[in-house]
Structure formats: C-alpha cells, structure tokens
Amino acid sequence: MSTNAEIYARRQNAVPRGIGHATPISAARALNSEVWDVEGRRYVDFAGGIAVLNTGHCHPKVVAAVREQMERFTHTCFQVLLYEPYVELAERINALAPIKGPAKTGFFTTGAEATENAIKIARAATGRSGVIAFTGGFHGRTIMAMSMTGKVVPYKKGLGPAQPETWHVPFPSPQNDVSVEESLKYLQFLFKADIDPARVAAIIIEPVQGEGGFHQAPADLMRGLRKVCDDHGILLVADEVQTGYGRTGKMFAMEHYDVHADLICVAKSLAGGLPLSGVIGRAEVMDAAEAGGLGGTYAGNPLACAAALAVLDVFEEEKLLERANAIGARLRARLESFRTRNDLLPIAAVRGPGAMVAFDIVQDRAGEVPDAESTKRVTRAAYENGLVLLSCGVNANTIRILVPLTAPEAIVDEGLDLLERALAV
Incomplete structure (x- = not known):
C-alpha cells in the first residue's frame, strides 16, 4: 500500500502546483467526523471538506439514496x-x-x-x-x-x-x-x-x-x-x-x-x-x-x-439546526477559555454564528497584530497530532472550524483537545 509521502510525491509530478493542499494527508476512508489515511492513521475532521460535509462523511441515508438512484x-x-x-x-x-x-x-x-x-x-x-x-x-x-x-x-x-x-x-x-x-x-x-x-x-x-x-x-x-x-x-x-x-x-x-x-x-x-x-x-x-x-x-x-x-x-x-447551535456554543466556550491562557498562543476575536466558528491568532495579548506564521505552525501541528484544521482570512491568521453537524460531542471535545495541544507555546 502506498504511503502519504509516496502519493504526495506522485501528485507533485502529475498535478499542477496551482491546485494547493492544506495537508499532505491522503485519505483512504471516512465516516461521519473521522478520517483514516492510507497508512491507517485516524484524524478528527474539523474541515468537513471546506463546509461540504454538514451531514458528515458517508451518512447512511445519503449513501443509500445515491445507491438507489445509481441503480436506476x-x-x-x-x-x-x-x-x-x-x-x-x-x-x-x-x-x-x-x-x-x-x-x-x-x-x-x-x-x-x-x-x-x-x-x-x-x-x-x-x-x-x-x-x-x-x-x-x-x-x-x-x-x-x-x-x-x-x-x-x-x-x-x-x-x-x-x-x-x-x-x-x-x-x-x-x-x-x-x-x-x-x-x-x-x-x-x-x-x-x-x-x-x-x-x-x-x-x-x-x-x-x-x-x-x-x-x-x-x-x-x-x-x-x-x-x-x-x-x-x-x-x-x-x-x-x-x-x-x-x-x-x-x-x-x-x-x-x-x-x-x-x-x-x-x-x-x-x-x-x-x-x-x-x-x-x-x-x-x-x-x-x-x-x-x-x-x-x-x-x-x-x-x-x-x-x-x-x-x-x-x-x-436529526434536528441538525439545533445541533449546529449546540456545537457552536460548545466550540465558542472552549475557545474563550483558550483566549485567557498564557501557556497557549495568543488568540482573539472568537466569532461566528451557529457552528461556523473562527478565531484569530495574533502576536500579543492585545490582539491587534496578525500572526500568519504561527497560524501555519498551528495547522501543521494539528494534522501531525490527528486533527484536520483549516486557516483562512485576508491576513492568513484565522483558524476556522467546520466540523460536521453530525459529530458526536465526544469527537468535538477530542478535536478541541487536539487544537489546544496545537496552540501550546
């Protein structure tokens, strides 16, 4: 079986560089809010295919509906x-x-x-x-x-x-x-x-x-x-x-x-x-x-x-609108606790309605100077520890969370634990 590194090297030779990558991970399978790479390593998915997977990876109802239509x-x-x-x-x-x-x-x-x-x-x-x-x-x-x-x-x-x-x-x-x-x-x-x-x-x-x-x-x-x-x-x-x-x-x-x-x-x-x-x-x-x-x-x-x-x-x-608000409240509460800690990178401006949640990584506790380099380090540390995480923003210093709305609370909390580890100074 190919490794992540081998597939990425093949990608470099076969695919134009204009198509970027947030991670060097090559997915092999996924379910709800979890992904496994070709080497068998598991990740918590806080990216959701860039907001594509509000109902999670391979929701059984979606899979069944596609299979039924495919047979027609x-x-x-x-x-x-x-x-x-x-x-x-x-x-x-x-x-x-x-x-x-x-x-x-x-x-x-x-x-x-x-x-x-x-x-x-x-x-x-x-x-x-x-x-x-x-x-x-x-x-x-x-x-x-x-x-x-x-x-x-x-x-x-x-x-x-x-x-x-x-x-x-x-x-x-x-x-x-x-x-x-x-x-x-x-x-x-x-x-x-x-x-x-x-x-x-x-x-x-x-x-x-x-x-x-x-x-x-x-x-x-x-x-x-x-x-x-x-x-x-x-x-x-x-x-x-x-x-x-x-x-x-x-x-x-x-x-x-x-x-x-x-x-x-x-x-x-x-x-x-x-x-x-x-x-x-x-x-x-x-x-x-x-x-x-x-x-x-x-x-x-x-x-x-x-x-x-x-x-x-x-x-x-599954009442996913209610679930979006519950997940969002859970995310914002935990992120606000990160904001007050001196043993984590400075973060600011926790924001976003529902489960469309983001925060900025900044150079100091005043929260005014963007820190794009630290943001890159955080997303890298995240996937190295098992969390798929995306950045964005006009200053490239915003971390956004797009976890599937079907994610169990235990998975959301696990992802936040991994994010906390990535933010550690």
Whole structure:
C-alpha cells in the first residue's frame, strides 16, 4: 500500500502546483467526523471538506439514496430528459428559502457556477451589466467568480485582468477597521465616481465571509444594501455557498436578517459530498433568462439530487439546526477559555454564528497584530497530532472550524483537545 509521502510525491509530478493542499494527508476512508489515511492513521475532521460535509462523511441515508438512484440511471442531462428528483428538490428548497414571494431554483454543479449564473440571471432580469462585491469576499475561481472575489493572493495573482464592470466595496468588520457607515459611504462614492447605479445589475455579498475570515455581515449593512437595491432597481444576491444548509444555526444565513435577498446561491453541503449547486430566487427574476441560457451537461446530476433530498431528510430527522447551535456554543466556550491562557498562543476575536466558528491568532495579548506564521505552525501541528484544521482570512491568521453537524460531542471535545495541544507555546 502506498504511503502519504509516496502519493504526495506522485501528485507533485502529475498535478499542477496551482491546485494547493492544506495537508499532505491522503485519505483512504471516512465516516461521519473521522478520517483514516492510507497508512491507517485516524484524524478528527474539523474541515468537513471546506463546509461540504454538514451531514458528515458517508451518512447512511445519503449513501443509500445515491445507491438507489445509481441503480436506476446516473445521467440523462436534465435538459434532454428531465427527472423527478431535480423537480422535487427544487420544490422543497423553494418552500424553505427566505425568498419574498414565489421562488424558483435552478441547479448547477459548483459554487462558482452558482455565483456566475446568479449574475447572468441578474443581468437578464435588469438589462444591466455592473456588479458590486466586497473586499475579502470569495465567490469562486472561474473568471467572473474570480473577478467578484475580493482577495488577490492567491486567487487572482498572475491570472489576468478582472471582468469589466466589477467593483469592490470595503467589507465592514472590526478586524478590517471598517464600519457599516464607511462601507455604505464608499458605495455612494462608487456611484458618483465610477458607475451609475442605473448600470448595476447586482450587489453580491456573503452573509458570513468564508475565505475572508468568518466575518458576519452586520444587520445594518444588509438593511442598507436592501434600501440601495430598492432605490436603484438593483438585485441583492446572497452568496450562501459556505453558509447555507445549516452551518450558521439556520438553514440559510439570510434568516438571521429582517430583509430578503432577491437571489441566493447554494452549493457545498447541499448534497452531502456530491457536486451540486443552485441559485434560488424570486420566480419572476429566475424566469428572466431565455430558455437554454442556463443549465449545463452535468447540472443537477440525478445522483447529487437524490443525495440532496436525503440531506434534507437528515436535517429534519436529526434536528441538525439545533445541533449546529449546540456545537457552536460548545466550540465558542472552549475557545474563550483558550483566549485567557498564557501557556497557549495568543488568540482573539472568537466569532461566528451557529457552528461556523473562527478565531484569530495574533502576536500579543492585545490582539491587534496578525500572526500568519504561527497560524501555519498551528495547522501543521494539528494534522501531525490527528486533527484536520483549516486557516483562512485576508491576513492568513484565522483558524476556522467546520466540523460536521453530525459529530458526536465526544469527537468535538477530542478535536478541541487536539487544537489546544496545537496552540501550546
């Protein structure tokens, strides 16, 4: 049997370096919140495939649903021969999504496809082309999604110019030293200096920034954006690729606000590990694109749709929204205890709704100077001791926790013990 090192060496020769790796571990099998590598070593999974596995690895209901669909057929292309799982999934999501009025959903394959198709839909509905996004936001790696992403390294460096008529506004957070008032003021500067609001099709925002460091958009910002959109006929797009499907303690993060988005992008945990994404929106907006203007050969794959229906059942039967809030409370309490200790690396700003929890590693107890180098050491020490852990953030000093919502308390606590060991000075 190959070792981790052998497979990694083969990867170096066969796979381009632009596809990065958080660890040198080669997985052999996984179950719920545990993973075993090719050498038989066990790990607690605090990464969840980057928020893909809210229902855990290989949930038996998801596996059974995929197996059953596989025995019927694996592919027809929905645009050639439609199938009921796609339609049923759209119906169930339409009933759940915080969209004002009747909703419709179209399915795609990746998160970047979802955000790009949301912009296509917005352009078709408004007859406009401009797009406004936020610094620190992440919307994918394809050309339009990369243009909307508000972080140069590594997502844009050396990869050519952004798509035209794509603009960025500072995202408000204490770590960025930007207030809601300043963010909205900058938006007005943008309208005066660079683009007439009558040319803007969409404003796209993550309710909680993922790669940007798990910063939640303040309620006043969402209200302000909703008013701007209403005043100027702009569509508000919520990128819930990472926040969607229960991670924040509600099915959709937009449920934390008292305003609605016009379009919502979903992916990641939608199908329990199978590739599936979607755009949900007001029916009249979703119908704006001409027939054939949306879709894709694998978009809404029947295996993924079957898995996604099973995911919805698991959320209901296992009360995973309640579980997300319980796990989040457990994580935050333990992390706050770490923050007060002098025998651990200095950490600051424990944050995040539900089980979308993060904290910053800083150079001193004052908590103001990011420490990216120590953050790298912590993630390395974590996997060396049996914990899969991810970093993120515009300053590369944020540790994020995305443990499956199905993880038993004992596993969550074990992971926190391993994290504590990795933070030891």
